[in-house]
Amino acid sequence: GENVEQHPSTLSVQEGDSAVIKCTYSDSASNYFPWYKQELGKGPQLIIDIRSNVGEKKDQRIAVTLNKTAKHFSLHITETQPEDSAVYFCAASNNNAGNMLTFGGGTRLMVKP
Amino acid sequence: ETGVTQTPRHLVMGMTNKKSLKCEQHLGHNAMYWYKQSAKKPLELMFVYSLEERVENNSVPSRFSPECPNSSHLFLHLHTLQPEDSALYLCASSQDTFRELFFGEGSRLTVL
Numbered sequence: 001g002e003n004v005e006q007h008p009s010t011l012s013v014q015e016g017d018s019a020v021i022k023c024t025y026s027d028s029a030s031n032y033f034p035w036y037k038q039e040l041g042k043g044p045q046l047i048i049d050i051r052s053n054v055g056e057k058k059d060q061r062i063a064v065t066l067n068k069t070a071k072h073f074s075l076h077i078t079e080t081q082p083e084d085s086a087v088y089f090c091a092a093s094n095n096n097a098g099n100m101l102t103f104g105g106g107t108r109l110m111v112k113p
Numbered sequence: 114e115t116g117v118t119q120t121p122r123h124l125v126m127g128m129t130n131k132k133s134l135k136c137e138q139h140l141g142h143n144a145m146y147w148y149k150q151s152a153k154k155p156l157e158l159m160f161v162y163s164l165e166e167r168v169e170n171n172s173v174p175s176r177f178s179p180e181c182p183n184s185s186h187l188f189l190h191l192h193t194l195q196p197e198d199s200a201l202y203l204c205a206s207s208q209d210t211f212r213e214l215f216f217g218e219g220s221r222l223t224v225l
Contacts, residue, residue: 004155034213043117043203043216044156089156100169101214103156 002027004092006104013080014112021107023090024072032095033066033073038087038106048075051095080111116140119204119217127225128194134220136187136204144210145187147179150201150219162187163210194224
């Protein structure tokens with residue numbers, strides 16, 4: 001089955017700096033890669049996703065890149081703000097086959113004002 | 114109400130108790146899920162229901178028993194739990210299996 005590794009487990013940045021979170025996956029058939037943000041006391045919420053037919057996707061300050069050959073994908077947050085502080089999870093699945101999402105272990109991002 | 118609602122938000126139970134967690138989704142989705150979130154572990158999928166039929170049972174101990182009476186409601190019945198079952202239990206829904214998941218805020222379970 002799929003295995004997703006996520007690094008780092010914790011990340012502390014200064015407000016305004018950029019933050020990068022990286023994930024690797026094992027199943028070359030995986031074609032759907034969402035990122036979820038979980039704020040304290042809340043459930044995870046989808047913030048961006050990418051499919052295997054594109055290499056990069058951007059949404060305002062958030063971008064995700066995918067390298068299918070190396071089987072890794074990354075989340076980039078620019079101009080970080082205190083409200084970006086949360087736990088971020090990457091995940092992977094073979095969406096065409098309706099396979100289950102396999103989540104990474106999570107990254108706790110702390111943005112210091 | 115909108116989104117995915119879970120009750121209770123907090124639950125403390127002894128190992129001999131029987132309790133239930135409830136999830137209700139107001140999004141018109143046709144798939145619902147239970148996930149377990151423990152400290153320092155990835156989100157673990159427990160059960161998946163699609164159109165009220167269980168389609169995934171991820172090797173979960175029988176002391177956890179799911180019930181999906183209709184596409185809007187999902188229950189997790191708990192009995193004779195162990196302290197290691199203490200965790201945050203998250204319910205989610207989606208339109209078709211494993212499309213974008215919409216999570217509830219979770220039920221924090223503590224087993225004494």
